[in-house]
Amino acid sequence: MKKHQHNLKEIQRQLSRTVEYLDSPERIKAFPPKxxxxxxxxxxxxxILDLGAGTGYLAITAAQMVHGLVYALDMNSKMLRIIESKAQDENITNIQLVKGSIDDIPLSDNSIDIVLASLVLHEVKPLSKTLQQIKRVLKEDGYFLCVEFEKTESATDGPPMHIRIPSSIMEEELINAGFSIIQKLFPSDILYIFIVKR
Structure with missing residues (x-):
């Protein structure tokens, strides 16, 4: 029983560390959602579909910008509850919480105008399957925003190097999936942004 309680406490500590990072002022300053x-x-x-929505970093702001629905998709129901609570605090009624995996998106074909994937694609294998899922739910001429960690020797923040996707590989994967690259941005030596169109 004690071991079970210890594991539970450790899981709660990890969750609060994750939430702390996802909502940190440093992240917001370096990376303003708006x-x-x-x-x-x-x-x-x-x-709009926010993949791996976390604490609603992009979903909350997106919901304030549109009258349409913002689907906040995450595998972690605790994260979804955080988004729900934030949405209630801000009187936001157009966020739809979706518990699910980004490599098997539980939404209809051609139902989404814009897909957001911020610092989440490095967690999926194979990437090609997830990109096909994104393409499937996107409407013709829909946009997809991809933000990822660059694989670079100088980076100390973010996930371990071995799971990062270099921007050159991401570009190749996006083209292979049939997306048109509209813009490539490198806001810092550890981050890159692709804006692509279906």
Missing amino acids: ELLQMLPIKKTDN
Whole structure:
């Protein structure tokens, strides 16, 4: 019983560390969600999908920008509850919580105008399967924003090097999946952004 309680406490500690990082002022300053979303041609009527939504870092801001639905997809129901709580605090009613995996998106074909994947694609294998899922749910001419950690020797923040996806590989994978690359940005030596179109 004690071991079980210890494991539970450790899981809770890990969750609070994750939440602390995801909502940290440093992250918001380095990476303002509104500035990121303004890179996209978002229309009021758009439906948006935030993959691996975490604590709602992008989903909350996106929901304030559109009248359409914002689907916040995450495998962790605790994260989804955090988003739900934030949405209630902000009186946001157009966020739809979706518990699921990004390599098998539980939404209809051609139902989404914009897909957001911020610092989550390095967690999926194979990447090609997830990119096909993204393409499947995106409407014709829909946009996809991909933010990832660059694989670089100088980086000390973020996930371990062996799971990062170099921007050159990401570009290749996006093209192979049939996306058109609209813009490539390198806001720092450890991050890159791709804006692509279906």
